[in-house]
Amino acid sequence: MRFAACTIAAAACAVMLGGSAHSARSQGGAAWNLKPVADAQKWLRVDVEGDTLYGFRVRGTDFTVTGIKSVRASGGPAPQCSVTGTPATLACDGELPGGISVFVQLTTSGAGGAYDFALLFEPGDTNLFYVPSNQTAAPVPLAGSLGMTSPTEGRVTILNVSRVSFQQLEVAPIGFRVRSVSTQDCGTTEGGGIACQGNLGPGSRAVIQFVTEPLAGAPSAVLLAHGSQTGFIYVQAGDACPDLLAELARLQAQASTVKSQIALAERQLTSAEHSLGRSKAFANAAAQIRSARSALGPLLHRLAALTRAIRGREQKLKSCEGGGARKAAAATACDDEWKAAAQ
Numbered sequence: 001m002r003f004a005a006c007t008i009a010a011a012a013c014a015v016m017l018g019g020s021a022h023s024a025r026s027q028g029g030a031a032w033n034l035k036p037v038a039d040a041q042k043w044l045r046v047d048v049e050g051d052t053l054y055g056f057r058v059r060g061t062d063f064t065v066t067g068i069k070s071v072r073a074s075g076g077p078a079p080q081c082s083v084t085g086t087p088a089t090l091a092c093d094g095e096l097p098g099g100i101s102v103f104v105q106l107t108t109s110g111a112g113g114a115y116d117f118a119l120l121f122e123p124g125d126t127n128l129f130y131v132p133s134n135q136t137a138a139p140v141p142l143a144g145s146l147g148m149t150s151p152t153e154g155r156v157t158i159l160n161v162s163r164v165s166f167q168q169l170e171v172a173p174i175g176f177r178v179r180s181v182s183t184q185d186c187g188t189t190e191g192g193g194i195a196c197q198g199n200l201g202p203g204s205r206a207v208i209q210f211v212t213e214p215l216a217g218a219p220s221a222v223l224l225a226h227g228s229q230t231g232f233i234y235v236q237a238g239d240a241c242p243d244l245l246a247e248l249a250r251l252q253a254q255a256s257t258v259k260s261q262i263a264l265a266e267r268q269l270t271s272a273e274h275s276l277g278r279s280k281a282f283a284n285a286a287a288q289i290r291s292a293r294s295a296l297g298p299l300l301h302r303l304a305a306l307t308r309a310i311r312g313r314e315q316k317l318k319s320c321e322g323g324g325a326r327k328a329a330a331a332t333a334c335d336d337e338w339k340a341a342a343q
Contacts (some may be wrong), residue, residue, distance in 0.1 A: 003283075025099050030056065030119055034135040035230070037105070038043055041069065042113075042135065043232075049098045055093040055120035056102075057128060062112025064097050065090050069105040072234075074172035074222065075191025076100040091099040093120070099191030102173050103222055111193060142231040144223040146171075148215065148241025154178075155240040156208040160200045160224050166225035169196040171207055175219035184207045200225055206242055241320040250314055255306040258299055265296045 020096055031047045041061075058065065063090045071081045075106025079094030081104060090106065113135030118128040143159035156171050169186075170193065173179070186196035186208055200206055218237050225231040 001087070024152045029053075031213045032056070032114070032117055032133070034058070034115060035134065036113065036135060036138045040066075040108055042106045042108055043139070044090075044091075044102075044106060046102045046104075047098075047203045048098055048100045048102075053096045053119055053121060054099065054123045054125065055096070056093070057092075057116075057117050057118040057120075057130070058090040058106075059087050060108065060110065060132075061114045061116060061132075063110030063115070063277065064088050066104055066109050067107040069107060072103045072105075072174050072206065072220075073099045074103075074174050074193055074218050075177070075189075078102065082268070093123075099189065100191070101191060101222075109189070118161045119269075120136055137229060140229050142223060142225055142233040144222075144233050144235050145239060146219070146221045148237065149209075149240050151213050151214045154210050154212055155225065155320065156194070156221065157243045158200065158206045158225065159243070160202055160204050160231070163202050163228075164227060164229050164231075164233060165201045165202065166227040166231060167197070168226040169198070169208070170194065170199060170224040170226065171208060172224065173212075173219065173223055174221040175217060176215050178210045178212050180211045181208065182210070207243065209327050241317055244317045244320055245315060251306055251310045251313060253313070255303060255310060258306060262296065262303065263301045265299060269293065269296065 019269060029049045030053060030269050031049065033045045035043050037043045043057060061271050065083050067083060068081055068090070069175050071092070073079070076097050077094065077100075078097060079102060083089065090104065092102065092104065103174055115133055115135070116130035117133050118130045120128070140162040140178065143161050145157045146154065148154045160166065170189075172191075172193045176187050177194075178194055181188060181194050183196065186194055189195050194208060194210060196206070196208060198206070200329040214236075220234065220236045223233050223235060318321040
């Protein structure tokens, strides 16, 4: 998916490209990328540029396409796809306007990654020109979420759970289009998605806020990160604020631990004070009192700081939830990752 006029940075337009082809018969063209994602599975992305195209074909040259797990599109309706012919060919047909990104997850046999790719420049086009191509490196995992904080405002989180750094982020919405983005260094793409510039290092999180039309049904999105490697995750709409919930859970766990330490220090202090009346134990009791008091003061200060932080996160969470817009029962694809982060 490319920027309208590439206003943010030219590199953000090129980073998504795999192979590419254009035709003298139209001003249409496309970029594509094939990646292995699991044993006997590959992930294909096709980005249409310029004029409307009418489908594409993919056939392996040292592997065989055996089936289709899913077909999704951002920026327009998904094409109709099937596996047909000899050699087995992925055939996707439909009106594909400029700016659309099509994501197809394939099942395959064979260990290779070489394939031929062709575009349809008119409906039912049989005069196909196949471009020899090769799959690129497997993507690295991301965690993420998508949710609405009001009828027209949404929130995306992208968590880098890998050991690599990324320089560009992308949100490819499915079932809706983004009208505008309020997050700094982010802009909308030609297909109604989001692209952002900025470093996302290992363990870092990005929060992207956007405006869209009121949504009907259950939207979803492909979240991507680009750099020396590509990361991606598919998420369905659900909780808009899992990162804030995780932060709140972490702070509450820390506060609980500090309270236990305070209770222990207070018990030690009480026991030491009772021992002061016994002359034989006086020196030891005095030492225990000094130790307990030295521990108790910092613990009380730490608990006060955590209490303030908890109240602040609770306010942020209340604001993020948009007055009840969050659907707690709608689990996101990254719930496990956020819960692990909280612990």
